[in-house]
Amino acid sequence: MTDTSGIKASPRPDIAELDRSDLAYALDMGWKDFRRAPGFGLVFSAVYVLGGLFMMFISSGFVTQTLILALGFPLVAPFAAVGLYETSRRIENNQPLDLYQIFGVIWKEKDRQIPWAGAIIVIYFLFYSFLAHMIFALFMGLSVMTNVTSSLDVFLTANGLTMIAVELVVGGVLAFILFGLTVFSLPLLVDKEIDFMTAMLLSFEAVRENFAVMLVWALVIAICVLMAMLPLFLGLFVALPVLGHATWHLYRRALIHPED
Numbered sequence: 001m002t003d004t005s006g007i008k009a010s011p012r013p014d015i016a017e018l019d020r021s022d023l024a025y026a027l028d029m030g031w032k033d034f035r036r037a038p039g040f041g042l043v044f045s046a047v048y049v050l051g052g053l054f055m056m057f058i059s060s061g062f063v064t065q066t067l068i069l070a071l072g073f074p075l076v077a078p079f080a081a082v083g084l085y086e087t088s089r090r091i092e093n094n095q096p097l098d099l100y101q102i103f104g105v106i107w108k109e110k111d112r113q114i115p116w117a118g119a120i121i122v123i124y125f126l127f128y129s130f131l132a133h134m135i136f137a138l139f140m141g142l143s144v145m146t147n148v149t150s151s152l153d154v155f156l157t158a159n160g161l162t163m164i165a166v167e168l169v170v171g172g173v174l175a176f177i178l179f180g181l182t183v184f185s186l187p188l189l190v191d192k193e194i195d196f197m198t199a200m201l202l203s204f205e206a207v208r209e210n211f212a213v214m215l216v217w218a219l220v221i222a223i224c225v226l227m228a229m230l231p232l233f234l235g236l237f238v239a240l241p242v243l244g245h246a247t248w249h250l251y252r253r254a255l256i257h258p259e260d
Helices: 020-036 038-058 063-092 099-111 114-140 158-182 185-191 196-209 211-229 236-254
Strands: none
Touching: 020 038, 020 063, 020 211, 020 236, 038 063, 038 236, 063 099, 063 114, 063 185, 063 236, 099 114, 099 185, 114 158, 114 185, 114 196, 158 185, 158 196, 158 211, 185 196, 185 236, 196 211, 211 236
């Protein structure tokens, strides 16, 4: 998928120590980047918003189509993130915000490492989906099930409440692991010539070494996204580009490149 022959790999970056002031800085810069180029933010966030609305629309009765979209979406979504990172990179370097050039960068990523990162996300999603079904079967397999669209009583039993608690804990841990693998690796793959496995391991190491700060950042992202989803996903048109631009600036503070 990626031809790296003749391409010199970038040196390994140093991992910086972050504090909460870095999060405030990243959010401030993310908001400024969005205000500087709102059109780009709206275009790239539309991928997530329209994708979410479409999956919600067809989820009633079209299980096969929903599954195909749910599996394909993680392959497409990173390319939208690339657009936000590239926009912030150009603002940072005082380069022109040329629509053709930015989409050209996104198009070139298909021959680099981003598709591999998307494939890892799909595999991770499949693993989580399998594990979630196993937890459901473990707690609820012998229960008399009803149509959950008309009755939620089955989930208010002792087994149901325990299952929900376990699902939340397991889902939260797995979500944070995926967050650790991708939060810095995706902007790193856009910024430097590096293989996706090294980028993901570096990202996870940076999160591990700044665990408390990055846990706060993960909670900020989760809360902002959940609140933005309430009005029919429309709040995501602002939340996603701001968070995407902010992630770029946090990456620039977390991973220090010797050549910069």
